[in-house]
Amino acid sequence: MILTESGPVVPEQVGWLWIALGLGGHLGTMTGAVVQRIGRRGGWCVCTGGLALASSGIALSVSTGELWFAYASMAAFGAGYMGLTTVLILWARQAWTENVGSGTSVLFIALATGQALGSVGFGAGRELLSPGSLAVLAAGLCLGGGLSAMAGKR
Template sequence: MALTAAGVLLVASTYGMARFGVGLLHPAMAVERPGVARALPSAGAAQFASYCVAAGLAGFLVPARSRAVAGAAGVVAGLGCLGLALSTSAGWFVASAYVSGAGAGLASPALVGLLDAVVPERMAGAAQAVVNSGTSVGVVMTGMLATAVTAPGPAWLLMAVACLATCGAVVVLSSGATVVDAATGPVRPSRRSPGRTASWALPLTLAVGAGVTSAAVWTFGPTVVVGRGALQPEQVGLLWTALGVGGLAGAFVAGPVARHGPTKAFVLCTVALLVGSVAVLAPRGDEGTWPLVGAACFGAGYMSMSGVLILWGRLLDPRGGAAATAWLFIALAVGQAVGSHALGAVFA
């Protein structure tokens, strides 16, 4: 239970803060530091790209080095946050976002491996879903931080401290864990039999599509909502808070996956994600209620969907769940990188 709680906080800091905080804090940074105003599309794409690289690397290192990878996740994310706290130019902003995104890519596979090592099988699915929902906790904390701390620099410094503290907690609490896994190296769908490859094709394709769709809100949501006057810059933290509160629904996704299977559960989550995206991004005058409702719906869909991917990977390869998670999350991040870049002309 202690490791699960620490895992929630590590995901909260590396995902909800270091990774997704870039889009939330960009409006305030653009006002305070004009040099970063036009860097958001490139920063979003760079961040998602670094996530892919880090998750791929983690796939080779887990489960044998899950504990070290979890520690590295917090350190890398913390360094990225420090860079964002100091960045005043577009190039520095993009480079720091790249580093911060890598921390999240390391965190998920490492935690999947550690939890599978210490959590009883009958509780493993629920524990994985709860830890994955830590993103929502981090998003809520980032939203509250953005509201309470008016300057983005101190906010990024506090996020750096959170990343370093939570990875330290995971490393300490997992010191007695013995990771036993028959898988050697990451799962490679292309080397499976034709039937096995086909079983991977669907989740990988769906993950890419969901990534493209979700990039619109993650990267451009706060900027769009503030730009059209639905929320004032000082209120933009409310958007992330609503998103995070809605995303807590992802902690309960293990039940629907067990009852209905991962495919149906994923489709239902994607529908919620699409509806929420439209409510956040569609112009509705200066009405601020709909973006908040849409953000909650989007958060519920996204966090549940990413939880489904973790459980789906463990079903596809029970012995290599950590590496399977890495590949599915890489597919999700590839879609997000493509979406951030392609949608820049629309929303930036």
């Protein structure tokens, strides 16, 4: 893990990172209200922005050694991730009105595939990039994912 290998979090504190992630994930319950107000595309952008902010916070934690940034970033990541999964479910409800379960399955398989490929890519990237650079790269990819939503049909 970037935060333990680079120093801000000692292995004995990893459990607290998971607690912060879970607590932040509770904010994902507000995604429905956000999507209702600004739409799925806007909700997607807000959530990817949250993930980009979280990844940037991890880079900041790695570069400064500040533990506080690590916990705040994990909470922001939990909120952004849960929000994104909620947006996917809402998208499936609209796109596959006759078979929402199948639509949700397709979107979650795509999400899991992306996570697996990203994990392999970042594992390989550890040989080439510093932990802070990897976190900045993750932030850029999240921003790119959000901006790509802006390029679709209106």
